Amino acid sequence: xxxxxxxxxxxxxxxxxxxxxxxxxxxxxxxxxxxxxxxxxxxxxxxxxxxxxxxxxxxxxxxxxxxxxxxxxxxxxxxxxxxxxxxxxxxxxxxxxxxxxxxxxxxxxxxxxxxxxxxxxxxxxxxxxxxxxxxxxxxxxxxxxxxxxxxxxxxxxxxxxxxxxxxxxxxxxxxxxxxxxxxxxxxxxxxxxxxxxxxxxxxxxxxxxxxxxxxxxxxxxxxxxxxxxxxxxxxxxxxxxxxxxx
Amino acid sequence: xxxxxxxxxxxxxxxxxxxxxxxxxxxxxxxxxxxxxxxxxxxxxxxxxxxxxxxxxxxxxxxxxxxxxxxxxxxxxxxxxxxxxxxxxxxxxxxxxxxxxxxxxxxxxxxxxxxxxxxxxxxxxxxxxxxxxxxxxxxxxxxxxxxxxxxxxxxxxxxxxxxxxxxxxxxxxxxxxxxxxxxxxxxxxxxxxxxxxxxxxxxxxxxxxxxxxxxxxxxxxxxxxxxxxxxxxxxxxxxxxxxx
Numbered sequence: 001x002x003x004x005x006x007x008x009x010x011x012x013x014x015x016x017x018x019x020x021x022x023x024x025x026x027x028x029x030x031x032x033x034x035x036x037x038x039x040x041x042x043x044x045x046x047x048x049x050x051x052x053x054x055x056x057x058x059x060x061x062x063x064x065x066x067x068x069x070x071x072x073x074x075x076x077x078x079x080x081x082x083x084x085x086x087x088x089x090x091x092x093x094x095x096x097x098x099x100x101x102x103x104x105x106x107x108x109x110x111x112x113x114x115x116x117x118x119x120x121x122x123x124x125x126x127x128x129x130x131x132x133x134x135x136x137x138x139x140x141x142x143x144x145x146x147x148x149x150x151x152x153x154x155x156x157x158x159x160x161x162x163x164x165x166x167x168x169x170x171x172x173x174x175x176x177x178x179x180x181x182x183x184x185x186x187x188x189x190x191x192x193x194x195x196x197x198x199x200x201x202x203x204x205x206x207x208x209x210x211x212x213x214x215x216x217x218x219x220x221x222x223x224x225x226x227x228x229x230x231x232x233x234x235x236x237x238x239x240x241x242x243x244x245x246x
Numbered sequence: 247x248x249x250x251x252x253x254x255x256x257x258x259x260x261x262x263x264x265x266x267x268x269x270x271x272x273x274x275x276x277x278x279x280x281x282x283x284x285x286x287x288x289x290x291x292x293x294x295x296x297x298x299x300x301x302x303x304x305x306x307x308x309x310x311x312x313x314x315x316x317x318x319x320x321x322x323x324x325x326x327x328x329x330x331x332x333x334x335x336x337x338x339x340x341x342x343x344x345x346x347x348x349x350x351x352x353x354x355x356x357x358x359x360x361x362x363x364x365x366x367x368x369x370x371x372x373x374x375x376x377x378x379x380x381x382x383x384x385x386x387x388x389x390x391x392x393x394x395x396x397x398x399x400x401x402x403x404x405x406x407x408x409x410x411x412x413x414x415x416x417x418x419x420x421x422x423x424x425x426x427x428x429x430x431x432x433x434x435x436x437x438x439x440x441x442x443x444x445x446x447x448x449x450x451x452x453x454x455x456x457x458x459x460x461x462x463x464x465x466x467x468x469x470x471x472x473x474x475x476x477x478x479x480x481x482x483x484x485x486x487x488x489x490x
Contacts, residue, residue, distance in 0.1 A: 015334050088295075092316070
């Protein structure tokens with residue numbers, strides 16, 4: 001069973017990596033944040049707090065963008081090019097199939113995050129504390145699970161692209177709200193997945209104290225949400241109309 | 247051997263299969279004939295474990311999936327819904343991926359991949375990505391993927407659709423060699439001449455039911471027809487094409 005999951009993951013990594021045009025577009029998307037922030041740094045005097053606030057938003061966006069193309073291609077794309085039925089003819093459960101694809105999409109998502117952070121390093125002259133990986137890596141898992149769920153719900157790549165683009169607005173919109181809202185950083189917001197990660201990332205980049213309880217809660221809560229999205233996607237994949245293209 | 251017993255399947259308000267039963271023996275090619283929407287593809291998709299039956303059952307080599315929903319996939323190879331290949335993988339990689347999912351041990355898999363490439367005669371393109379393949383090369387690669395785990399049962403849904411004459415002949419020879427090796431092959435097609443030339447027995451479906459079965463000769467005799475096409479029309483009640 002584990003061998004099958006890893007086989008699917010390896011195939012998706014290999015297949016996704018060979019799609020060079022999609023890789024380049026994802027990489028550019030992940031580096032858009034550092035590009036925009038560097039332009040703002042030229043326009044704003046004494047800009048470090050503003051830049052860090054912007055950076056925290058764009059970094060979360062990069063988590064969702066890194067694996068988007070692979071997620072889109074891996075279920076909606078399989079349906080469109082009619083490779084899903086041949087895949088389902090193998091003796092592998094649909095949950096295991098999704099787990100394999102999820103591992104691969106999560107890896108691309110984490111790579112997008114790493115690329116984004118690397119892009120900020122020369123600009124901000126600092127990197128987030130390593131402890132933040134505890135809550136940022138689960139965010140990659142959540143982004144990948146949500147993207148796969150959407151991909152299972154869609155009939156083709158165009159439809160999946162539309163909804164996955166909307167999904168990117170979740171971290172963007174929530175991030176902007178957290179930057180400008182007076183309630184941000186107070187009370188339960190720090191425990192809300194995505195919003196909590198952004199608050200911790202911003203605090204970490206400012207050199208402020210991280211909240212270990214919030215980080216642990218975010219790690220666990222985000223992973224649980226990812227699991228729920230995966231189970232929902234696997235359940236959807238069991239439906240006849242996914243096979244029949246209805 | 248594939249035995250279909252009283253298979254039923256409903257998609258919303260549409261009854262795709264009402265009552266389909268037939269036996270496809272080993273060492274024979276069984277043709278599934280029917281008009282569009284007769285239930286051929288649905289029958290094959292249930293038989294290979296991709297769709298769940300609404301009623302009835304499928305026995306493969308005498309075994310019912312029962313509590314193990316993947317039992318059918320282990321015993322059946324299939325070529326359904328066109329080739330459906332990964333454009334960025336080569337045939338060799340496609341076969342290896344499929345073989346690993348079937349749980350073939352690594353050393354045996356390496357041998358099996360080479361055997362399959364030789365059987366299909368695709369040595370020249372075995373390491374080329376399938377994205378630029380001709381339809382014939384794609385179908386051969388898809389057939390190789392279906393055969394990689396040496397299944398005793400093979401399901402093919404209109405495998406010659408869109409192929410040119412040399413590719414059809416090559417595929418026909420491959421199927422005959424697979425049948426002669428003792429495999430049970432179930433083959434759906436719209437091309438009556440092809441069914442007559444290739445199939446040892448024929449099952450005719452109409453509106454989700456089996457309306458006739460037998461060898462092509464037996465069907466013609468039963469229908470009092472001289473050609474398989476006339477027999478098919480007689481059994482399915484398909485309208486005659488008006489003369490111009």
